[in-house]
Amino acid sequence: MRIILFVVLFIVAAFIGGIAFILFNLDAFVKEAVETVGTELTQTSVTLNETNIDPANGKASLSGLNIANPEGFETDHALALGLVSLKMDPTTVTGDVIVINEIVVDTPSVIYELGESGSNIDAIHENVMSFANKLQSQTSGSSGGETTSSSAETAPSQEASEGPKFIIENVYIRNVSTAVSLNVLGGKKLEAPSVDVHLTDIGKKEGGVLAAEAAIYIMDNLFKDVAASVTNSGAGKLIEDALGGVDLNNVEQQLQEQAGEVLGDDAIKDITKDAEGALKNLFGTGD
Template sequence: MKKILVIVAVLAAAAIAAYFVLQNPLGRLVKLAVEEFGPEMTQAAVRVSSVNISATDGRGALSGLFLGNPKGFKSDYALKAGTVKIELEPASLAKDVVVIRRILIDAPQIGYEKAGNITNFDAIQRNVEAYLGAKGGKGEKPKQESGKRMIIDSFVIRNARVNYNDMLELKLPDIELRNVGKKTGGATSAQVVKAIIAELNTQLAIALAKAAVIGSVGGVVVGAGAALKGLFDK
């Protein structure tokens, strides 16, 4: 009788554990991957509060996305977003290349800072490139990642607000990257991050340059010229 009770207790405990683990196994794996490899790639804090993705229809979201700054920068964050919506192709989860239909980051807050001759996004971009081995020494091969690769049909950042050096705030034009990784039959996570950071870095520089021009010719953006002076000083 005791053996039967022990077996029942063990099975019950296993069932309870399985219930909590299987509630959102994909989301848990994504959260683990983001928080483990994100800091390695960017040399900055990367975390998410939670991830929920349905393996049935491929829809889900990351909540509380946070990207910190590399050493040498004072601002609290480089990017933070309340919600990141994701839509992927469920059938591709069992394949080597995962197809992500859409990633949407809506209304993120971006902290753009210059320290010395580089900005925080310059530093993050360089760190990701170094992770890939793109700027290694002569004869050094780019770092190869194991695991699944991905194709992203559409990656969108919209309604972003940018704070530059705590002196200037402006709205960043919407950004969309299409068919990321498609030409190569799939990209690694680091290659995807590199493409996103590079485009975001470019658009930030353009937006701030435009703000400087507007401020200098019409004073539409109060203090823009002074706030951006340091960005273009050599």
């Protein structure tokens, strides 16, 4: 009897110890999950400086969350979220569906970098939506049967495709600061009007969605609003003014006349290619 009692007590102690370990290291687990799934989602480097999780009181915060640029872009980052705060229903934290009352992101920074083939935001948005299609295919079971080696390489990870589901009642992204960058401006950034985003009842209709699915929905809406702000708010006119009223149909000739001796022919051709492609893409005058 004593041996049985000892074994039972040992199992209980081990179980409690395991829970304690998870709770004490919850911040580290969340940080790793955000960086792993975020990088997978955007196909760029996602880093998080610090987390502060208080499940007992239904509060959490993330600070220093940054999304780097895809290859081919040179600005410091695509998106810097700064401080993200969450309030959740603490009674749901250990359940299958966690209810988050609100997520607040205050004054995030977006650098909208334009290149010949589009913007960094467009590139990340395409990556996110591509990942969304793969995730939907995997979680819906539509890819039944054996998985091919090529699809296995690109399939969403276990961290992204499993785990608890979420209902998010409110997401507030306030005062999104957007700077427009173009190589031909020599590193100068032009400010576009700020954007506010308010999303409601994410996952409510479905009875809960995966964290990756919620992130896809939030990022999709944010990037669309940022792109609309840049293209429709007069930022294009600011770029034209910064370029000295450049004629999109005659960029190379104007640069040759104004700075040919300083820049040289090769540099002018590179700048012309960058300027024409980016500006036409921004103004919707491309092919």
